[in-house]
Amino acid sequence: MKRFTRDEMAARVARDIEDGAYVNLGIGLPTMVANHLPKDREVILHTENGLLGMGPAPAPGAEDSDLINAGKQPVTTLPGASFFHHADSFAMMRGGHLDCCVLGAFQVSAQGDLANWHTGAKDAIPAVGGAMDLAIGAKSVYVMMEHLTKQGESKIVAQCTYPVTGLRCVNRIYTDLAVIDVTPQGLVAIDIVPGLAFDELARLTGVPLANGLAAAPTPA
Amino acid sequence: MVNKIVSSSAAAVADVHDGATVMIGGFGTAGMPAELIDALIDQGARDLTIVNNNAGNGDTGLAALLKARRVRKIVCSFPRQTDSHVFDALYRAGEIELELVPQGNLAERIRAAGAGIGAFFSPTGYGTELAKGKETRVIDGRPYVLELPIYADFALIKALRGDRWGNLVYRKTARNFGPIMASAAKCTVAQVREVVNLGDLDPESVITPGIYVRRVVEIPAAARDVPVPGAAA
Numbered sequence: 001m002k003r004f005t006r007d008e009m010a011a012r013v014a015r016d017i018e019d020g021a022y023v024n025l026g027i028g029l030p031t032m033v034a035n036h037l038p039k040d041r042e043v044i045l046h047t048e049n050g051l052l053g054m055g056p057a058p059a060p061g062a063e064d065s066d067l068i069n070a071g072k073q074p075v076t077t078l079p080g081a082s083f084f085h086h087a088d089s090f091a092m093m094r095g096g097h098l099d100c101c102v103l104g105a106f107q108v109s110a111q112g113d114l115a116n117w118h119t120g121a122k123d124a125i126p127a128v129g130g131a132m133d134l135a136i137g138a139k140s141v142y143v144m145m146e147h148l149t150k151q152g153e154s155k156i157v158a159q160c161t162y163p164v165t166g167l168r169c170v171n172r173i174y175t176d177l178a179v180i181d182v183t184p185q186g187l188v189a190i191d192i193v194p195g196l197a198f199d200e201l202a203r204l205t206g207v208p209l210a211n212g213l214a215a216a217p218t219p220a
Numbered sequence: 221m222v223n224k225i226v227s228s229s230a231a232a233v234a235d236v237h238d239g240a241t242v243m244i245g246g247f248g249t250a251g252m253p254a255e256l257i258d259a260l261i262d263q264g265a266r267d268l269t270i271v272n273n274n275a276g277n278g279d280t281g282l283a284a285l286l287k288a289r290r291v292r293k294i295v296c297s298f299p300r301q302t303d304s305h306v307f308d309a310l311y312r313a314g315e316i317e318l319e320l321v322p323q324g325n326l327a328e329r330i331r332a333a334g335a336g337i338g339a340f341f342s343p344t345g346y347g348t349e350l351a352k353g354k355e356t357r358v359i360d361g362r363p364y365v366l367e368l369p370i371y372a373d374f375a376l377i378k379a380l381r382g383d384r385w386g387n388l389v390y391r392k393t394a395r396n397f398g399p400i401m402a403s404a405a406k407c408t409v410a411q412v413r414e415v416v417n418l419g420d421l422d423p424e425s426v427i428t429p430g431i432y433v434r435r436v437v438e439i440p441a442a443a444r445d446v447p448v449p450g451a452a453a
Contacts, residue, residue, distance in 0.1 A: 048323065049247040049393045065250060066394040072248040072301075083392060085399040085427075086247075086273075087331040090324030094344060118349075125311055126320050127300035133324030133344045167347040 002195045003176035009144055011036040012191070013102055013174050016142070017043055021099040022092075024048065024134055027071040029144050030102035044080075046098060048130040050089050053081030070130065090130070093137030101138035103131065105145045105170075107160045110207045112170040112182040114143065115162035128165075135166030147175035147204065154206040156180070156187070177201060181212065188212040224386045224436050225415055229259035232409045232437045236260060236374055239292075241269040243330065243370075243401040244282055245377035248274060248301075251394035253378040253411045254281045255439045260376070266290045271330070271370055273323065273397060275299035275307035286310060295370065297323035322350060325367050327400060333369035334403025334432070342367045375405035379428070382412035383419075386433030387426045395427065402432040409435045 004012065006029060014036035017023055024046045025033050034056065037043050045054040047069045054069060055076035063074035092098055105116040114135050117128045135141060145155055156173065173180045178201050179191035188210045192201055202209045226232045233256060236242065242260070246252030261284060268291050275296050276283030283306040285291060294316060299307050310316040321329070322344045332340055341364035345351040355366040377398040379388040388410055390398055402408045410428075415438045 047393070049250070049396050051393050064392065066392040068248065068250050068393055072250075077392075083390075083395055085395055086323075086327040086397050087400045090327050094324055094328075094342070123312070125300040125304075125308055126318075127298045128320060128322050128350065129298040130323040132322040132348060132350070136343045136346070137324075163349045164347060 002193055004193050005176075006032060007036070009174055009176060012179060013142060013144060014038065016172070017041070017100060019043070022046055022052070022097065024093070024098055024101040024138065026101065026103040026131075026134070028104045030104060031071065033102055033144075046089075046092060047075070048086075048089055048093075048134075050084050050086060051075075051077065051081060052084075053078045055081075090133050093130070093133045096137060096139060098138040100140040100142060101134045102142045102144055103134060105143045105155065106162045107155050107157050108143050108145070108170050108173055108182075109157055109160050110182075110187055112168045113160050114141070114165045114170050115160040116143075117165045118163045120163050131165050135169045140171045141169050142172050142174060143170050144174045147177040154204060156205050156207060158207050177204070180209070186210060223384045224430070224433060225384050226435045226437050229255045229411065229437055229439065230262065232256060232411075232435045233259045233263050233374075233376070235407075236263060236265040238265055239267045240265060240373040241271065241371070243271040243372040243375040243377075243397070243405055245375070245396065245398045245401050246272065246274075246282075247393065247396040249277055249281065250392075251378050251390070251396045251398055252281050253376045256376040256378075256409060256411050256437070257281050257285055261285055261288050261290065267292045269293045269295065271295045271326075271372060271401075273297055273326065274301060275304055275318075277301060277303045279306065283307070286316065289315075291316060293317035293319065295319040295321060295326070297321055297326050320350060326370070327397065329367055329370040330397065330400045330404045332367075333371045334400060337369060339366055339368050341365065370404065372401070372405040373407065375401040375408040377401055377408065377410050379410050379412045381414045381416050381421065382410055382433070382436040383416050383421055383430070384436070385418060386410070386428075386430030386436055387421050388412065388428040388430075388433060388436075389421060389425060390427055399428045402428045407434045408432055409437065411437050411439045413441050414438065
């Protein structure tokens with residue numbers, strides 16, 4: 001089965017981020033979205049540890065241990081950047097000032113519940129970080145994840161079996177097979193990997209899915 | 221004359237008592253007051269409750285304090301990291317208590333303590349395991365969880381520059397929890413890379429006004445503050 005590559009997924013998310021948007025990119029796969037933002041758009045990246053106007057990774061040798069992102073990797077500032085303390089940073093999330101955040105996930109439910117912080121395994125050490133604040137705070141919450149687990153089960157589920165991060169908070173899901181909107185009427189596929197039929201996508205997803213695809217699939 | 225400058229890290233933490241709640245600034249190692257933590261280890265206070273975003277990295281700083289078995293409980297948002305082996309081992313052995321708090325609630329609970337707020341309703345965490353047992357309320361159709369302030373006996377923070385009144389400026393993302401922790405503790409100790417003369421800090425640019433700070437100790441940039449070219453993050 002053909003799948004979107006991680007770069008294609010990141011490019012597909014980046015296409016939906018508007019000029020002028022304030023955006024928080026989660027740790028891991030979502031971080032790749034920054035590499036695909038269209039050059040003609042000015043997007044202001046927020047990092048939870050107190051920076052707006054985050055730039056790309058520094059050149060080797062130019063790292064600064066006081067200038068890092070949420071994943072504790074070295075970053076840079078762009079002209080126009082600002083620093084602020086943690087309570088301000090999370091007020092930006094909780095207060096609805098961020099236009100969009102992109103998060104990874106273990107599971108998303110058909111109602112838009114998100115599970116991405118804890119597998120619930122007995123020996124796992126729990127860690128939540130800023131996930132719960134982002135999930136309920138940003139105006140639009142985008143999830144980026146593989147459509148299926150390694151065992152082939154859908155990560156889009158009727159009810160999350162992992163501990164939830166937030167309830168009814170996800171607006172759109174980008175997977176390696178499709179782009180799916182979470183709407184009050186249910187899940188709607190709006191894009192699909194070329195070569196995959198909608199009926200097959202619906203079968204793999206396993207929860208009710210409406211066909212909102214354009215007549216011809218758009219290229220990634 | 222007001223003079224909050226103290227001569228050494230040891231003097232700055234000399235009165236931390238057994239059983240104290242100590243806030244420690246930093247996000248990972250950015251903003252972590254490593255020399256103050258070393259002094260706290262040497263000082264010997266035990267049975268501490270530590271408030272920090274993480275639970276130590278590698279074997280130095282906060283991790284070293286945990287390793288010395290001085291910490292009874294840690295309040296944090298993100299203990300599990302690739303290099304949190306000291307905490308991981310203590311937690312798995314049941315030798316440290318963990319209160320896991322969503323990062324924004326952690327920050328706001330600290331801010332609330334410093335601002336005299338008795339409690340607040342936060343939307344973060346509603347319906348999750350981390351809100352179990354907490355009071356909830358629906359306000360204008362949106363559900364919230366009641367969160368209480370986090371007070372501390374001491375806050376140990378790191379800033380770039382300070383003066384004898386305790387005014388502080390920070391450096392880049394090493395600011396993180398410093399300003400809010402400074403306001404939430406009965407006794408805030410700041411280690412700064414440089415003590416400057418009163419009046420040298422632009423009043424428009426002071427981030428933490430000195431009213432929140434009890435002691436300032438100068439720790440010139442250590443080798444570990446200097447980014448090592450090509451080093452892994």
